[in-house]
Structure formats: C-alpha cells, structure tokens
Amino acid sequence: MFDASQSVANVNVTATKSVPKGATAVAYAVATKGTVARQLGVNRAGLAANNFDGKVGQMLAVPNGEGVAYAVGVGDPDSIDLAAVRTAAANFARAASKHAHLAINLADLGHLDAKAAGHAVAEGALLGSYRYVGLKNDESGGAKLTDLTLVAADKRSKGVRQGADDGVVVARAAALARELANTPPTYLNAKDIALKAVEIAAATGLDVEVFNKDQLTQMGCGGMIGVNQGSTEPPRMVKLSYSPRNPTGHLAMVGKGVMYDSGGISLKPSNPDHIAMKMDMSGAAAVLSAMSALKALKCKAKVTAWLMCTDNMPSGSALKLGDVLTMRNGKTVEIHNTDAEGRLVLADGLSLAVEDKPDGIVDIATLTGSALRALGTEIACLLGTNQDFVDQVKNSSAEVDEPVWQLPMETRRYRKLLDSAVADMRNIGGPYAATITASIFLTEFTGDVPYAHLDIAGPMENQADSGVQAKGASGFGTRLLIDLACNFTPPAEGAAHTA
Numbered sequence: 001m002f003d004a005s006q007s008v009a010n011v012n013v014t015a016t017k018s019v020p021k022g023a024t025a026v027a028y029a030v031a032t033k034g035t036v037a038r039q040l041g042v043n044r045a046g047l048a049a050n051n052f053d054g055k056v057g058q059m060l061a062v063p064n065g066e067g068v069a070y071a072v073g074v075g076d077p078d079s080i081d082l083a084a085v086r087t088a089a090a091n092f093a094r095a096a097s098k099h100a101h102l103a104i105n106l107a108d109l110g111h112l113d114a115k116a117a118g119h120a121v122a123e124g125a126l127l128g129s130y131r132y133v134g135l136k137n138d139e140s141g142g143a144k145l146t147d148l149t150l151v152a153a154d155k156r157s158k159g160v161r162q163g164a165d166d167g168v169v170v171a172r173a174a175a176l177a178r179e180l181a182n183t184p185p186t187y188l189n190a191k192d193i194a195l196k197a198v199e200i201a202a203a204t205g206l207d208v209e210v211f212n213k214d215q216l217t218q219m220g221c222g223g224m225i226g227v228n229q230g231s232t233e234p235p236r237m238v239k240l241s242y243s244p245r246n247p248t249g250h251l252a253m254v255g256k257g258v259m260y261d262s263g264g265i266s267l268k269p270s271n272p273d274h275i276a277m278k279m280d281m282s283g284a285a286a287v288l289s290a291m292s293a294l295k296a297l298k299c300k301a302k303v304t305a306w307l308m309c310t311d312n313m314p315s316g317s318a319l320k321l322g323d324v325l326t327m328r329n330g331k332t333v334e335i336h337n338t339d340a341e342g343r344l345v346l347a348d349g350l351s352l353a354v355e356d357k358p359d360g361i362v363d364i365a366t367l368t369g370s371a372l373r374a375l376g377t378e379i380a381c382l383l384g385t386n387q388d389f390v391d392q393v394k395n396s397s398a399e400v401d402e403p404v405w406q407l408p409m410e411t412r413r414y415r416k417l418l419d420s421a422v423a424d425m426r427n428i429g430g431p432y433a434a435t436i437t438a439s440i441f442l443t444e445f446t447g448d449v450p451y452a453h454l455d456i457a458g459p460m461e462n463q464a465d466s467g468v469q470a471k472g473a474s475g476f477g478t479r480l481l482i483d484l485a486c487n488f489t490p491p492a493e494g495a496a497h498t499a
C-alpha cells in the first residue's frame with residue numbers, strides 16, 4: 001500500500017533574524033537596483049561582471065568555504081510580484097538540492113507584505129525541493145532538505161513566520177497531490193486512496209464517509225458502477241466535509257478519481273498518453289489535498305468534497321457501447337465510447353453535491369485530450385455556468401500561478417451534439433470541441449447551482465523540472481482550490497460568458 005512519507009512533509013521550517021550557522025546554502029534576493037546584501041560577498045559590479053543583474057530567473061552561485069551563497073534575481077524592486085518570488089525560491093531550492101539546510105534572506109523583499117513574502121518563499125522552496133523517489137532502490141536522487149530558515153529583520157519576522165506557516169501547509173498539500181498521482185496504479189487503487197483519505201481526514205480535522213460498491217449501487221450511482229463494471233478492483237466514493245463555525249458560504253468540490261484509465265472496451269493505444277493514465281485521478285488528488293489544508297488555514301467557508309474513485313478497465317464484464325446507464329439524478333446516458341468515463345463518474349458526484357444545496361460547485365478532472373491540444377501542458381481549461389463564480393476561480397488561479405483560460409459553455413449551440421436516440425443524452429459529442437461538449441454534459445447534473453469546471457488534462461503532468469514544478473505529476477489545482485475555498489463568497493447571479 002501507498003507510503004505516506006514524502007520529502008516535503010518532513011522539512012523543519014523556521015524564521016530568524018540572522019543566518020543560522022548550520023545553513024550551508026544561503027539565498028539573497030537581489031533586485032535590479034538598490035543595495036546588495038554584504039553577506040553575499042560580491043557587490044553589484046562583481047555580479048554584473050558575471051552577467052547577473054537581478055532579473056527574474058537569474059541566479060548566481062558564490063562558493064564560500066564549505067557552503068555557497070546564491071544571488072537570486074527578483075527583478076524590478078518597484079514591481080516584484082509574488083509569483084516571481086515563489087519561482088525564485090523554488091529555483092534556489094533546486095539548485096541547492098545537495099544541501100540539507102537552506103536559508104533564504106528576505107531583506108530585499110522589504111516592500112512586499114511580510115506575511116505574503118514568507119508564504120511565497122516557503123511554498124516555493126518546498127515545492128522546488130519536491131522529488132518523486134517512487135520505487136527506485138537507489139534513493140540518492142531524493143530530496144535532501146531537512147531544514148529551511150527564512151531570515152528577516154525583527155519587525156518583519158512575525159509576519160514572515162505566519163506566512164511561512166501557511167506556505168508550508170499549502171506546499172505539503174500540493175506535494176501530497178503529486179505523490180498520489182505519481183504512485184503506480186497497482187500501488188494506489190480506489191480502496192487505497194479511500195483509506196488514505198480517512199487517514200488524512202483524521203489528521204486534518206475533516207469528517208469523512210466512504211461508500212463501497214453496494215452502497216453506490218443502492219444510491220443509484222449508475223455512472224460509478226458502470227465505469228467500474230470491468231474492473232476486478234471495487235470502486236470507492238469518498239465524501240469529506242470541512243465545517244467551520246458560522247461559515248461564510250458553502251462550496252462543494254468534486255474530483256475525478258479514475259485510478260487507471262485504460263479506455264475500457266474503447267481501449268487506448270499503448271502510447272505515452274496511455275502510460276500517463278495512472279494520473280487520471282489527479283482531480284481527486286487535488287481535491288483531497290486541498291481539503292487537507294483548510295483547517296490549518298482557518299478557511300471560513302464550509303467545504304464538502306466528493307472523490308469519485310474507480311479504474312476504467314476492459315473485461316468480459318465491462319461496460320459496453322450502446323448500453324444505457326441511469327445516473328444518480330435519474331438522467332439516462334447512452335454509451336458511445338467507454339473512454340469518455342470521467343464525465344460518468346463526475347455525473348454522480350455532481351448530482352450528490354447538488355443535493356446538499358451548496359452555493360457553488362467546482363469540479364476538477366483530467367477530462368479531455370482536447371483540453372491538452374487546445375491550451376497545452378501549462379494551462380487548464382475553465383468553463384462554468386455563473387460568471388461571478390468563474391471569476392473567483394480565475395482570481396485564485398492568478399493568485400497561485402496555476403494558469404487557466406475560460407472556454408465558452410455553449411449549451412445553446414452544442415447541446416444537440418449530445419442528443420441520443422434512446423436516452424437523455426450520449427456520453428460523447430462530435431469530433432470537435434470535446435472539452436466544451438464534455439462540460440455541457442456535466443451541466444446536466446449541476447441543477448441550478450453555480451458551477452465551474454476545471455479540465456486539467458493539459459497540466460496534469462510535467463515533462464521536466466521548472467520553477468515550483470517537478471518532473472512527473474504536477475499536483476495542479478491543489479493550490480488553486482485552497483485559495484478558492486479560503487476566499488469563497490456565494491456567487492452573485494449572472495450567466496457565464498458564451499461566444
């Protein structure tokens with residue numbers, strides 16, 4: 001079974017006013033103008049002679065004895081943004097990955113809010129140090145980081161420390177999502193992730209309920225049962241609840257947890273996309289991980305989460321093309337392609353979420369290859385039915401630097417592509433705009449509740465290390481969902497933009 005230990009969770013993060021003796025790699029933020037910390041050991045002329053002028057993305061190592069100091073470029077001092085600081089901290093942590101104790105001097109970030117700066121630096125450094133070791137016998141490629149010290153002047157140290165505490169919570173959550181999605185499918189099936197969710201709920205102050213196959217059948221969750229039909233592993237649905245006193249609103253989250261997507265009878269070809277299908281539970285991983293952070297961050301909204309977990313496998317008992325499923329809300333779906341399974345499991349989760357009458361529902365899913373083709377590997381597709389709510393998602397996206405782009409929910413034009421001769425709808429549209437037709441399908445299950453949909457098929461995986469991102473599963477959406485929950489307000493009425 002899946003091992004809970006992962007590098008980021010065990011790093012000791014502190015804030016002090018001077019660089020501690022034990023720190024062997026120390027970063028100094030250097031802007032494009034202004035003073036350069038004397039402890040760096042190089043002045044501005046010396047930096048310039050080494051092609052370092054403080055621009056974002058620049059980094060210069062200055063060896064000193066057994067340790068090393070790094071000048072880390074943070075750009076124009078009058079317009080430093082948090083994303084640049086977060087990325088710079090991540091790049092430093094990666095460059096200094098041979099060191100166990102890192103320190104980061106925040107002196108040159110003086111005009112940023114201390115708490116925001118501490119948050120961005122801690123989050124960035126921890127995520128930049130994240131590595132998936134997996135099942136390699138040689139663990140030497142794993143992260144060495146044990147201690148991270150943020151150095152700030154006395155009057156800012158309280159803010160920096162508070163921010164760092166939040167940054168640690170967020171980074172741990174994102175690392176957990178990566179760890180879950182990187183784990184090979186046989187090491188993390190639906191039962192395993194449900195057990196993991198129970199463990200996490202107990203540790204992070206959430207209520208949890210797990211539903212097995214019989215219960216899902218009784219509840220009329222035809223999508224979950226249909227997709228699971230060909231698998232020897234039973235499905236699990238997990239409901240997590242975070243209930244603060246006097247909540248400011250109620251947000252529901254639904255995550256696609258297809259533990260392995262073979263395509264089913266509509267079998268996928270054995271190409272690299274197929275190998276990545278162990279990550280088809282990245283949505284559920286992001287939701288579970290985001291939930292794990294809410295209490296520690298004192299989120300004021302009530303949040304209810306649904307993880308829809310099953311494999312999608314071909315076999316003698318598998319779901320057939322032409323079959324019709326009846327979903328939790330009573331609607332019927334004719335199956336035209338068993339590889340369009342994500343929307344089937346989400347349909348039941350969305351139907352159940354609606355029954356609780358939340359103020360908004362967001363789902364997150366590795367839903368369509370079309371989303372990957374449309375926006376590439378760094379940007380998620382966002383669609384919704386309520387523009388205020390969609391805008392809240394966009395704001396969170398910008399805040400945490402997990403990019404999204406809104407596509408139109410063109411129900412009026414494209415709903416007809418889902419028409420079926422024998423059921424309320426079919427499970428695929430035509431060959432074009434599959435991200436949009438998939439979203440329209442999902443709105444059949446969201447009732448009147450303001451709804452936003454994140455298709456993360458594109459950014460679910462990184463091919464290389466870069467900034468806060470590590471090669472492998474990205475954990476994309478975890479930080480966005482945390483920010484969304486923590487800033488959630490019941491959306492104002494108003495349809496989402498269409499074409």
Ligand code: BES
Nearest residue numbers: 337339340342366367368369370428457
């Ligand atoms: N999990 C896949 C989508 C996917 C593809 C995610 C590539 C990440 C990378 C999803 O279940 C799927 O198979 N979608 C099909 C839908 C089609 C049959 C309408 C697709 O996009 O090809």
Ligand code: MN
Nearest residue numbers: 261339340341
């Ligand atoms: Mn599929």
Ligand code: ZN
Nearest residue numbers: 258261280342
């Ligand atoms: Zn899938």
